[in-house]
Amino acid sequence: MEHPENSHEYKGLTVNSGVSSQPTVNPYRKPNRARKRLLSAGEYVEGILKGNVSILGQAVTLVESTADIHQSLAQEVIEKCLPHSGNSKRIGITGVPGAGKSTSIDVFGLHVLQKGGKLAVLAIDPSSERTRGSILGDKTRMEKLSQEKDAFIRPSPSAGSLGGVARKTRETIVLCEAAGYDNIFVETVGVGQSETAVHSMVDFFLLIQLAGTGDELQGIKRGIMEMADGIVINKCDGDNVERANLAAAQFRNALHLFPPTPSRWRPEVLTYSGYFNLGIDKVWDMIDRYFEYVKKTGYFERKRNEQAKYWMIETINEQLRDSFYHTPEIRTLLEQKELRVLNNEQSSFTAARDMLDFYFSNLRAK
Numbered sequence: 076m077e078h079p080e081n082s083h084e085y086k087g088l089t090v091n092s093g094v095s096s097q098p099t100v101n102p103y104r105k106p107n108r109a110r111k112r113l114l115s116a117g118e119y120v121e122g123i124l125k126g127n128v129s130i131l132g133q134a135v136t137l138v139e140s141t142a143d144i145h146q147s148l149a150q151e152v153i154e155k156c157l158p159h160s161g162n163s164k165r166i167g168i169t170g171v172p173g174a175g176k177s178t179s180i181d182v183f184g185l186h187v188l189q190k191g192g193k194l195a196v197l198a199i200d201p202s203s204e205r206t207r208g209s210i211l212g213d214k215t216r217m218e219k220l221s222q223e224k225d226a227f228i229r230p231s232p233s234a235g236s237l238g239g240v241a242r243k244t245r246e247t248i249v250l251c252e253a254a255g256y257d258n259i260f261v262e263t264v265g266v267g268q269s270e271t272a273v274h275s276m277v278d279f280f281l282l283i284q285l286a287g288t289g290d291e292l293q294g295i296k297r298g299i300m301e302m303a304d305g306i307v308i309n310k311c312d313g314d315n316v317e318r319a320n321l322a323a324a325q326f327r328n329a330l331h332l333f334p335p336t337p338s339r340w341r342p343e344v345l346t347y348s349g350y351f352n353l354g355i356d357k358v359w360d361m362i363d364r365y366f367e368y369v370k371k372t373g374y375f376e377r378k379r380n381e382q383a384k385y386w387m388i389e390t391i392n393e394q395l396r397d398s399f400y401h402t403p404e405i406r407t408l409l410e411q412k413e414l415r416v417l418n419n420e421q422s423s424f425t426a427a428r429d430m431l432d433f434y435f436s437n438l439r440a441k
């Protein structure tokens with residue numbers, strides 16, 4: 076066939092008609108309705124009990140949501156999961172930033188999974204503004220663990236009051252247990268009150284410390300050491316081994332001065348290296364021994380019952396507080412009363428009483 080350019084009619088300027096460009100959005104794509112649609116409580120529960128990770132994740136998002144419609148659905152799901160929960164080892168892990176929590180949880184987690192079972196890693200960090208995007212952040216923090224199909228890693232519910240954040244984590248524990256996670260780690264950054272919140276929802280509380288930072292005593296000052304069932308000195312590797320062993324001896328001495336723990340378990344002090352994977356089995360042997368001990372003495376059950384009561388009262392406190400401070404008239408009244416108290420026109424106590432009287436009479440009127 077002749078080339079078109081050889082034709083006498085060919086002008087050289089002819090513009091091919093070309094092809095139309097592809098649409099940027101795939102026209103065959105099915106609208107993703109499934110994600111938007113809320114499942115029914117029964118559907119959530121069924122999925123959770125089957126260990127469906129995607130449904131578990133959605134249910135946790137529901138628990139974390141502040142929207143009323145989500146909250147009532149979440150409460151129904153939790154209620155239905157409760158009979159299937161409780162069958163796990165709940166372990167709290169705390170330590171100052173840099174102590175090596177993520178590194179350690181990564182190796183502790185793999186160690187636990189090697190023995191079989193499933194592991195959920197949750198966190199309480201009330202200062203955190205972390206949002207959904209940070210799930211990725213947490214996955215990179217626990218690089219190996221996040222690739223394990225039997226590990227469910229969830230970052231802290233985003234910022235809110237400590238009570239609120241902690242309650243959501245506790246509710247998430249229930250969902251994870253119902254989904255068959257028989258090991259639960261609750262991580263908290265050891266800088267504030269959040270350790271107390273974590274302590275009130277776990278069976279074993281592990282404090283990760285570092286040698287030679289000069290702030291060993293801080294744990295004592297803030298009462299964290301008293302809560303610990305085990306103290307582990309991380310980074311016992313290289314030329315840090317001697318210092319780590321020395322720190323361990325100091326901690327052991329300090330612990331002697333403490334009153335006996337309510338469980339009568341004597342907290343142990345061990346050294347390990349999360350990064351180099353040294354001494355992890357020693358740490359885990361201790362934790363296993365603890366569980367054996369408290370199950371034998373009945374303390375395990377007693378503590379869980381105490382915690383259940385504590386969370387009931389905490390929830391009441393939190394909701395009363397919320398309801399009080401979210402009453403619009405109270406907000407105005409609060410501003411006025413604050414001024415009066417500051418100007419010495421009224422005492423703090425009578426001002427508080429006036430506002431509470433107003434709140435309760437207002438409630439009764441409704």
Ligand code: GDP
Nearest residue numbers: 171172173174175176177178310348349350351
């Ligand atoms: P987190 O802030 O408590 O979660 O601490 P990270 O796990 O992020 O660790 C803080 C730093 O300490 C990182 O640079 C880790 O690589 C390092 N690190 C953690 N564990 C060890 C360890 O066992 N030995 C040594 N030498 N470094 C460690």
